[in-house]
Amino acid sequence: MTFRNRIIGVLRFSYPAKEGFAVSQLSEAALEAHLYDDARLEQRFDYLEAITLPSLAAQTDADFRCVILAGTTLPMRHRKRLRALEEAYPFLKCCFMERMGALAAAKRSFRRGLEHYGGETENTHVTGFRIDDDDAVSTDYIARTRDIADRVIGAGLARDPYTIAFSRGVYWNLYDPAQPFHEFREPQPLGLACAMITTADMPTCIYRYNHRRLGCYVPTYMEPGPAHMFLRTLHGHNDSGRSIPPHAVEMATRKGRKLLHDRFGLDADRVMALMPEPPEEGRDSGPKGPLT
Numbered sequence: 272m273t274f275r276n277r278i279i280g281v282l283r284f285s286y287p288a289k290e291g292f293a294v295s296q297l298s299e300a301a302l303e304a305h306l307y308d309d310a311r312l313e314q315r316f317d318y319l320e321a322i323t324l325p326s327l328a329a330q331t332d333a334d335f336r337c338v339i340l341a342g343t344t345l346p347m348r349h350r351k352r353l354r355a356l357e358e359a360y361p362f363l364k365c366c367f368m369e370r371m372g373a374l375a376a377a378k379r380s381f382r383r384g385l386e387h388y389g390g391e392t393e394n395t396h397v398t399g400f401r402i403d404d405d406d407a408v409s410t411d412y413i414a415r416t417r418d419i420a421d422r423v424i425g426a427g428l429a430r431d432p433y434t435i436a437f438s439r440g441v442y443w444n445l446y447d448p449a450q451p452f453h454e455f456r457e458p459q460p461l462g463l464a465c466a467m468i469t470t471a472d473m474p475t476c477i478y479r480y481n482h483r484r485l486g487c488y489v490p491t492y493m494e495p496g497p498a499h500m501f502l503r504t505l506h507g508h509n510d511s512g513r514s515i516p517p518h519a520v521e522m523a524t525r526k527g528r529k530l531l532h533d534r535f536g537l538d539a540d541r542v543m544a545l546m547p548e549p550p551e552e553g554r555d556s557g558p559k560g561p562l563t
Contacts, residue, residue, distance in 0.1 A: 325535075410536045434489045
């Protein structure tokens with residue numbers, strides 16, 4: 272089977288969607304006032320610039336695109352800041368859209384990314400991943416996703432949408448200096464480090480389904496490890512109300528700091544400085560908690 276598979280990510284940056292988020296029920300004016308609050312946006316840029324984009328820039332396989340989806344109502348100074356990031360990172364493409372449904376906006380964003388690869392006529396498949404502006408993926412995420420996706424396509428299993436997910440990752444609570452890092456293996460697909468293979472005409476995308484229920488609707492391959500594949504942050508401003516999962520294993524702060532660099536390509540000193548209080552590294556005495 273001859274095919275050409277392109278890997279494209281979509282990152283929603285304070286996009287004022289009509290649905291799909293906890294704050295989407297607000298009026299348009301109230302939603303934009305919340306999303307575009309200067310202090311909030313400054314924090315989102317801090318996470319984006321220190322955590323998410325450096326992890327993508329450190330990928331061992333650089334043949335991918337990531338589209339940042341933002342609203343046309345985003346204040347111009349912030350749009351210029353996103354454009355500057357687009358200039359700095361070759362894989363990045365900014366896409367400013369009017370307010371619409373979250374799924375419609377995501378599908379259009381994936382198509383914008385595909386246009387940079389010649390569109391449908393040049394390609395047969397898209398492997399679309401999702402990522403938030405405060406999370407990270409391992410430096411081999413694109414390479415490992417491509418390897419699995421190409422084998423799935425080559426085996427003839429991707430005539431319909433097919434999902435690839437990784438279960439092992441790190442939760443990092445920026446507001447817990449005593450125990451910031453935990454290791455966990457997700458029992459269901461997490462939106463992070465998760466991708467959907469579709470044909471290039473994009474009949475659907477990874478944002479179509481609740482990620483926890485992907486396996487109910489789409490054939491799903493989930494790899495258990497052994498390496499950590501995602502870094503998920505908790506900081507009190509997460510739209511999804513994140514928390515450390517039950518049965519997560521406490522990780523020594525020293526080990527967590529090392530993983531930031533070794534697995535996610537981050538400047539550990541820079542990102543640890545995002546914590547309001549410095550971590551209490553003296554507590555490091557090895558992992559605690561039940562095995563995952």
